[in-house]
Amino acid sequence: MSSSLSPLHLAVALDGAGWHPAAWREPVARPGELFTARYWADLVAEAERGLLDFVTIEDGLGLQSSHPIELDGRADQVRGRLDAVLIAARVAPLTRQIGIVPTAVTTHTEPFHLSKAIATLDYVSSGRAGLRVQISARRNEAAHFGRRTIPHLDPVNDPHAWETVGDLFDEAADYVEVVRRLWDSWEDDAEIRDAATGRFIDREKLHYIDFEGPHFRVKGPSITPRPPQGQPVVTALAHETIPYRLVGRAADVGYVTPFDAGQARAIVAEIRSEQAAAGRAGELVHVFGDLVVFLDDTTAAAEARRERLDGLAGYEYRSDALIFAGTAVELADLLQELASAGLSGFRLRPAVAGHDLPAITGKLVPELQRRGVFRQSYEADTLRGLLGLSRPANRYAAV
Secondary structure (H helix, E strand, C coil): CCCCCCCCEEEEEECCCCCCCCHHHCCCCCHHHCCCHHHHHHHHHHHHHCCCCEEEECCCCCCCCCCCCCCCCCCCCCCCCCCHHHHHHHHHHHCCCCEEEEEEECCCCCHHHHHHHHHHHHHHCCCCEEEEEECCCCHHHHCCCCCCCCCCCCCCCCCCHHHHHHHHHHHHHHHHHHHHHHHCCECCCCEEEECCCCEEECHHHECCCCEECCCCEECCCCCCCCCCCCCCEEEEECCCHHHHHHHHHHCCEEEECCCCHHHHHHHHHHHHHHHHHCCCCCCCCEEEEEEEEEECCCHHHHHHHHHHHHHHHCCCCCCCCEEEEECHHHHHHHHHHHHCCCCCEEEEEECCHHHHHHHHHHHHHHHHHHCCCCCCCCCCCCHHHHCCCCCCCCCCCCC
């Protein structure tokens, strides 16, 4: 690793056949296998071959939609998905060092259940679990549960829409706090497991968390011992001030969507400000840039592939994130430019999983290694270790 350049962190975001809505129609796609364990295991194994820090696995509580709030009724795109946490638990034991970060929606689920699921994932992966928290502001998803109603939101034209969304993000921050306290509710040495004396646990080292807030009242303790990492890595995607605040308050990694270095610099500054306001100024919080990538041997080939996929979809694909179409050298240049604005890593979204993921591992990674800004081998056995995050002390253990 070159000492004059900061090493970059790299993750990939896995979603169905890829992020382009027509990805499933490519010859390299495997649409008949999207709901099999083997498909996901193959993707994660490919990411691990590229020495990536982690993969994220998308999820939701309603069918995918090209509309941000409502269902679109389309039948010509991938609809339906497997549960991300369960995929993660299936593929984690098949891998050795890459981090596994499933998405979970906080709006209609319970923090007790999720804390237990992610703690379990940390055990089955030997310390490589993470979590991507996501809110849901869709009425059709609320209707699956019937416990709350969400008004019709128009974030573009309705100034009050962000108030509702703000409440959901405040709830998400409390949710993460409950999850983190439950992970700490068992001290590291709470299990004695002494068959001779008949003592399995030290009851004094299990703690009530007694969390009470506007959204949750949770007594604890968890029923799962403290995870191997102590605290699995918490991540969140953020596009605006309110979600930047969630990253500053509650996350270890935030994914952001700048379109140039100037935007990246401003976003990082805002997240650092939110971190300080939350009393976390001294903590390491990574800010990763999200990009959709079409990666080919020539720029013309990448752009032509993008146009062809748009033709299959029947419209020009747009994204919340920057869409890159070009070569590994051009992408490496762009990543280094954005990193100079304060980003410590990137979460790349392969436009076509079967094409662009192998291009990331087989072309981009060697180019970054050649420049001395990406690892030559895994340097840690846990996800926290790969990200340079120390294992935190247990908040309930007596000093």
